[in-house]
Amino acid sequence: MSESQRILTEVKDNIAWVYLNRADKLNGLDMRMFREMVAAAKKIRKDKTIRVVILSGKGPSFCAGLDFSAVSKNPSIVPKVFLKWPWTRMNLAQRIAHCWRDVPVPVISVIHGNCFGGGMQIVLATDYRIAKPDANLSIMEMKWGLIPDMSGMVTLSRLTRVDIAQELTMTGRQFSAEEGHSFGLISRLSDDPMKEAEELARTVAEKSPDAVAASKYLLKKTWKADTRKALLWERWVQARLLGRKNQRIAMKNGLSKEEPRPFGDRTSFK
Numbered sequence: 001m002s003e004s005q006r007i008l009t010e011v012k013d014n015i016a017w018v019y020l021n022r023a024d025k026l027n028g029l030d031m032r033m034f035r036e037m038v039a040a041a042k043k044i045r046k047d048k049t050i051r052v053v054i055l056s057g058k059g060p061s062f063c064a065g066l067d068f069s070a071v072s073k074n075p076s077i078v079p080k081v082f083l084k085w086p087w088t089r090m091n092l093a094q095r096i097a098h099c100w101r102d103v104p105v106p107v108i109s110v111i112h113g114n115c116f117g118g119g120m121q122i123v124l125a126t127d128y129r130i131a132k133p134d135a136n137l138s139i140m141e142m143k144w145g146l147i148p149d150m151s152g153m154v155t156l157s158r159l160t161r162v163d164i165a166q167e168l169t170m171t172g173r174q175f176s177a178e179e180g181h182s183f184g185l186i187s188r189l190s191d192d193p194m195k196e197a198e199e200l201a202r203t204v205a206e207k208s209p210d211a212v213a214a215s216k217y218l219l220k221k222t223w224k225a226d227t228r229k230a231l232l233w234e235r236w237v238q239a240r241l242l243g244r245k246n247q248r249i250a251m252k253n254g255l256s257k258e259e260p261r262p263f264g265d266r267t268s269f270k
């Protein structure tokens with residue numbers, strides 16, 4: 001594993017640890033970071049042995065956002081990141097965050113130090129966000145005369161009220177993880193967020209990987225949907241689970257007083 005890589009991935013016991021690895025630049029996002037993060041998510045998506053992902057940053061901060069010094073030295077980065085090809089759903093800037101919503105397993109982000117701009121939009125696209133209370137957050141794009149454009153409009157609407165989203169977006173102000181928790185943007189505060197993330201990951205990894213993946217898929221399809229659509233998806237996903245190998249194992253484990261049988265690899269719901 002090369003230390004020059006922008007993204008490092010380690011897999012053990014069905015859990016993938018993904019690290020932003022540009023500590024000297026506070027994990028600022030440059031072109032290599034964009035490409036390597038999207039590639040890491042794609043690789044994880046295809047690996048059916050992985051049941052949970054923990055996303056964190058090396059060094060003193062999770063991510064300081066877009067590396068504007070790199071952009072100023074190489075202006076060609078802008079069209080490469082922000083222009084969308086007609087046959088794609090999103091541009092590279094949006095994919096770097098939204099790729100974690102597309103990963104079929106839960107993604108837990110561990111937040112410390114600064115988490116600004118694009119870094120904030122990345123963690124908002126994860127399923128669970130555990131932060132140190134003194135972590136410093138900001139939807140900072142307004143500082144540069146921009147708006148959140150890394151899928152922030154998808155995730156903010158699912159996590160907080162519109163007036164809070166407007167204030168944080170329009171001011172670009174910095175706020176603590178404690179305040180972010182009160183807004184619904186941070187799931188849990190912890191003095192040791194990695195320890196709590198690993199405990200949560202191990203708990204989830206012990207469950208049926210099919211049922212866990214189905215839960216994420218179902219919530220993605222139904223969150224804020226109308227009742228009829230939500231109930232339809234609920235029936236369809238449950239029908240896909242019933243009778244599968246991992247569901248049968250879960251039933252046997254639930255009824256048995258013996259040592260639980262291990263689950264097999266997860267299966268796809270798309």
